[in-house]
Amino acid sequence: MPVISLFAWMLVIAFLAFIACMFEDLESDIGSQSNPNSQIQLAPEMGYIHRYFNKAISGEGLSYALSCTISGTIAMLILLQFESVGPKAAILAIPVGAAVGSLVHMVRSSTCHVGREAAHKRFEQPIYLDVFYGHLLPIATHNFMAVICITAIAYIQCNLGILSGVTGASNPFPLPLLCLIWGLTVGAIGSSTGDIHYGTERAFQDKPFGEGRRVVYHGQICRYGDCGVRTSKDVASFCAKFGGPATGLAFGLIVLFENWRTVIGMLLGGLSIEGLANPAVAATWGIGIGVVIAIVLVILARTLEKWARNKYGPFVGE
């Protein structure tokens, strides 16, 4: 039974990871953070005055590492204060930690947007106050969802031994360090995958579909929506249909398979309530399963590339 419980917690972690990364990507889209920010930044210089929110606090990984670490630290402090209450204190500690983390993120977004737009005065780009106020709440709420999920993942992994009843299942890293690790990873994945849907497709929707965005198009972002002038909030509604969930899937799959291969390895290494009988066997099986998954991924990637080449064909046009 405890081993089944271990698998159940693993699935909970994977689900939380999916939600976290999806919201992380959508938050970065609302704020035009990370890579596509180069286009939002360039647009006024090209004469394209826009109503997008413009923040590039830092790379997404570092920005999320900070938010999540603040959240993890506050959560750990509250947990230590309410140690006598037991695990129930987490119900208060995790949301309060995440709220502080997202508030700090909102403050950084504010200063970043105003600073960047003020620097564009020479290109006659105004600071639209409705754009400024209107985007702060979506940024904070999306960030809160991502940070609360990451803090919950870190909390579960820190206390997995107690929660599942299997000795030695907990990760030895403290809660803030796990938050830092997963914050960095969630940001790196959100930046690597989700940005493509925004940068290639949504920001250049008036350019031909199915081709890389040529250098001459850079800065010429699409500024009009289905109705009226487009803002960054319209970007989130579009990316939530594919880019966001796909990004969530990437992080969810990473967390799922990372934990799955470790737990399967532990089972084959003689896992029981008392702990592991044979650590070397457990580690070797974990490595072996991981290598097999990587080989399958290479084959899948090759199959997908082949399919795309056959289906879309060579480039047609000028």
Add this chain to the structure above:
Amino acid sequence: MEPITLLLVLVCIIIGGLLSSLAVHLMPVGGAPAAMSTATGIATGCVMLMTGAAVTGLFTASTVASFWATKPSVILVALSGAVGSMLMMGFTMFVANLIYIFGAGIVPCSGRVAVDPITKESQTEYKTPRTDGHGVPTASFVSGILGGFSGGFGGALIYVMLVSDSYAHFSVATAGIVAMGIFIANAIIAAYNIGGTIEGFHDPKFKARIRTGLTCSLIVSALCGVIVVIAMLTGTLVGGVM
């Protein structure tokens, strides 16, 4: 503390640092232009991507290292970290390609070579004019997987040497942070060396710059190793500050 132990820690930190630098050079990094499908590779910076991959490996390495009550197996822990980073890279590149193909209708192709060195398929006719390629083609994918393995191995090797009671015997958290620090220092130096985008081992930039990158990494890692050895000798971090 035995001089041979100190020397082993120093050597392993240097090896770990060199592998981290090699890993960053192997990454198919397209940077910001890749997010607009103007360059081949993953749409983020070298440091961001490699750090994300390495910390995923570090997480698995820390779990595997805790399997042993004392004296964890260095090679098995390092390999576990390597596989963790490899999987992170694999899933990220695969989903990125899903978005390129189904979200933007783009065929992955290399902009730096005319023929993919692994599949032997022509790339030029699939490339959009006035771009530097787009997506993650097979050669870049394999290069990314190898980079993930190398970086994860390097990071986890440094971590296990620092945490093991046979070697540095730092606390778990301190070892994690020090390993991450050495890794990031190497990643940043490598990113400066690459200076923009790189497609992987088949990119002419790789051959031209890898030697400089590894030399710089050797110096940085040796410096970091000496600081760790001083910390071990003075007992500053033994048992941990956290």
